[in-house]
Amino acid sequence: MNRQSGPKMTLPTQLVLRELLAEPTQEMYGLQICEAAGLPSGTIHPILARFEKLGWLESRWEDASPKEEGRPRRRYYRLTEDGAERARIALAQATTSVSTIGLRTRPARGLA
């Protein structure tokens, strides 16, 4: 099968993608994604940077002025249209792989 190898779908990666896909048009900032995905704060930037570099994600500074808001600007992330599609496929493949491994290992465990 001639299939392109996708990004490494570690569990944190899958969790992040699932959260971004839950509301693909909604923008989220880093800490918000962490909380939604149940990941510790400060762990997702390698994932976000990777997907942004791939073009799956786009990011922008919020429009609010730090002076008016009295806080630093947030950086918002959102899946691109293409990225959302690819993320769905990648997640489906990741889920399939896990299921396949599960099916293979279950009888073995049962026999042991």
Next chain:
Amino acid sequence: MSTVDPLPAPPLEDADGYDLRPDPLGATTVADLMECMRQYHIWAGKRGLRVMARHIEQQLSPQTLSNLLKSDQLPRQAEQVRLLIEACGGNDEDQRRFVTAWRRFMIARVSELDGGRERRGVRRVVPSAAGLLAVAVRPLPVADRTRYAEEYRSELWELTQSGAGRWRQLRYALRQLRSSLSVGFALRSPRRRGAAP
């Protein structure tokens, strides 16, 4: 030839049986304390502002002295209080009493502000966490450092607003530091839009 008037003598003590010297330690509010300073100025002979400024070798200008005497706000620095009392001709003991009174109100105010922050769950950004974040952006490509520095600062700020204390802030900063090489690697990888890496 211009002559400079000699400085007035220190205030005389009250007559026996009288004690009109204002006592700053009896003040119960900042407004009381500031009123007490005005009364002391009068009690000490109501010197003119220029004479007062000259007495303290212009360490406070006549305008600043005037502002202090008109104000109902606690001066920012104890030294302003001390100099004003000295400018009135007040002795060391009087200066000490006014500075002590100023300390009581300032300490109470700072504690109240800190208590308010704690009650609201609003804390300050821990400088060491901010420092670690500054280090965490160093492995990133130069073009991306400013962006990530601002983004990390923003997240740290959000954390503090959610009530994160010193250790939680430090943990956040350490995680960013630990993942900085991975972020740098991701940012340096060739851009392949939509394609597999």
